[in-house]
Amino acid sequence: MVFVAQAEVTRETFWTISPTGEALFYGLAGIAILVFLYGVYDRISRYARGGExxxxxxxxxxxxxxRATKLVFSNRKQFDRDTYAGVMHTLILWGFLTLLIGTTILAIDMDIWTKLLGQESFFVGQFYLSYSLVMDFxxxxxxxxxxxxxxRRYGVRHPRLWGKxxxxxxxxxxxxxxxLGVGGYVIEALRIVGTDFPPFETVSFVGWFIALGFDAAGMGPGLAETLYRLGWWSHAILALAFVAAIPYAKPLHMLTSYANLVTAxxxxxxxxxxxxxxxxxxxxGYVSEDDFSWKALLDFDACTKCGRCSDACPAKASGRNLDPRDVILDLKTYRDSLDAGGDSIDIVADGGTSVIDSESxxxxxxxxxxxxxxxVDIEHLTHFTEMNRRLTETGQQQESVQEAMMNIFSNGNAFGDPQRKRPDWTKDLDFEVPDARDESVEFLWYVGDYPSYDxxxxxxxxxLARIFEESGxxxxxxxxxxxxxxxxxxxVGEEGLYEMLVEDNVAAMADCDFEKIVCTDPHSYNTFMNEYPEMDDSFDYPVFHYTQLVESLVEDGRLGLxxxxxxxxxVTYHDPCHLGRYNGEYEAPREVIRSTGVALAEMPRNRGxxxxxxxGGGGLWIDHEEESKPSEERLREALEDTEAGNTVERFVVACPMCATMYEDGRKTGNYEEDIEIIDISELIVEALDAKAGAAGAGTTPASAD
Known part of the structure; x- marks a missing residue:
């Protein structure tokens, strides 16, 4: 590369732009910034009017x-489930930030360093060359x-990018x-042609390449100068219009997404x-727009319409009337319509005119x-629960859900069976299950509804009782x-009944002498660990899912496997939502499964x-008309998409609800001859029996002698 004298290694920022044009640019920039600032102020004012x-x-x-900065700069969540989108967003984000920083540096040099402070420009020499190389790259x-x-949007026409x-x-x-991106290079190329290809401008390799194309097409310096002036103004006006529009349109997510991550x-x-x-x-619940908290309003504005939630939603995949993105955007559209003077309607209702239909x-x-x-950490489930609470309070939940709630209210369980039958499952055991009400124990085992009645x-x-018994x-x-x-x-929205159950369960546990809680069901594990302590300050016990306890038993050699x-x-293993995605426990179940000696084949959709x-969410109590049940789709995945293919014999679960749903899916999906549903605890007991059988077989010859 040939360099000219150091002082000449720079470029004129307002090349071909007259002093009047320069003043006009600064005037337009000032207007754009004021429009931007007012828009930001107006948005913040809206949030301030939201509920607490x-x-x-x-x-x-x-x-x-x-935390938010790490998430933004790493693009970790963009790469999750979609590498293409991760790469795409990383290039856009870092490219945009670099161009923004570069423009800011240039403004500092022009408007502060040289004009206000009277210093010589630092936009020369090696700094300019380095700047140009980085900006071009x-x-x-x-x-x-x-x-x-x-x-992806117009060529592939990815379905999740298109919707109502x-x-x-x-x-x-x-x-x-x-x-803006391409226009910057075109203007750069026109300037290079118009200034007769300064040798040092080869560092602006993209602009230089385009300039060579213009030169090959016969463009001379005069034409380049004329086109540069037109292109410069077009680029400047578009850039300023973009800045001004940020708080009023989709670019707003560049601000609200980060704010949403910070306040998550x-x-x-x-x-x-x-x-x-x-x-x-x-x-x-959500009765009117006044019930939207300021964070709810921020959630609405943070949505980028990317459709990742729609792609991940099992309800949508099953053909149910739910698209998480549309729910959030419907609420946003309704809020915007009210701001514009529109009429108020029900947020959620069963039929009729409402923002969200109860079926969703x-x-x-x-x-x-x-x-x-x-x-961007939108909290869909919080919004959904508020709408479910409204449906519950207005008696609009499905009859089957109302029946389950009445059973729980009257009998403490969704089956409607008498409480005295809850421990009937213990009668078939050849040992007595300890009563935590009568003796001190280390672990209070919360068995749960389905293991007790189903x-x-x-x-x-x-x-599980046998595992606890044999391991001591x-x-x-x-x-x-x-x-x-x-x-x-x-x-499902029954907050009053939930509070009653918390009160009754906490009171029952308070009468016992124990150190820790172990749960059969991940749903119990979640609410005991994350919700009960906030409902009652006295509830401060360590809480474990049974797979976590069994993992420690395996590691300590107390099962002798x-x-x-x-x-x-x-086998393959299904991560329960409330154990895995909710609470991040993925390894304990797998370690327990592997301890039995089985070959564990992972399904493509695993862990998070x-x-x-x-x-979940009351799904056990509701019958849906759907194209394919989620349980059927999951079993299909286990048999067809898993690398082990049809050699997978057993579908291992760690949740009673999962066992129930997959047993049903085996029947409705015609998989009864193809795969067996088995809980991890059952797999462990089978391994214990196999160990005992092998030991017995090993002593038979000696006994015969």
């Missing part, structure tokens, strides 16, 4: 800011990223970015907001896949004093990407 949020969103602000990354976005809320602003946003509740979905004690029944809320499985997939899941309870765990149960945990009761007992079997069985 039940959670502290601004505690540990430095820590929140660091990162600008190219930006253009490539935007090109990838255009290809797709409109002009989506096209305007992406094309404006593309024109780290336990969103795991715990739900309480209903204030003095709230009249006719004001519970009944379709939700509370699996949190939408929230896990959302790159015949299929009673086998799970008996298997100090445990006991509440017998008939145990009641429904309330996790799904709360998620060699790790080869069931080595002739190939696990596909819900369909039983």
């Amino acid at each position: 949020d039940p959670f502290d969103r601004l505690s540990d602000l430095p820590g929140r800011t660091i 990162m600008g190219l990354a930006f253009v490539v990223g935007v090109g990838m976005a255009l290809w 809320h797709t409109g002009f602003e989506d096209a305007a946003f992406i094309w404006a970015l593309f024109l 509740d780290e336990k969103a979905g795991l715990r739900l907001p309480k209903v204030p004690a003095d709230t009249p029944p006719d004001e519970i 809320m009944e379709s939700c499985m509370a699996c949190m896949a939408c929230m896990d997939a959302c790159p 015949e299929r899941n009673r086998a799970v309870a008996r298997s 765990v100090s445990y006991g149960i509440l017998y008939e004093d145990e009641q429904h945990d309330g996790n799904d009761v709360r998620r 060699s790790g080869s007992e069931l080595s002739d079997q190939t 990407d696990s596909f819900c069985c369909g039983g």
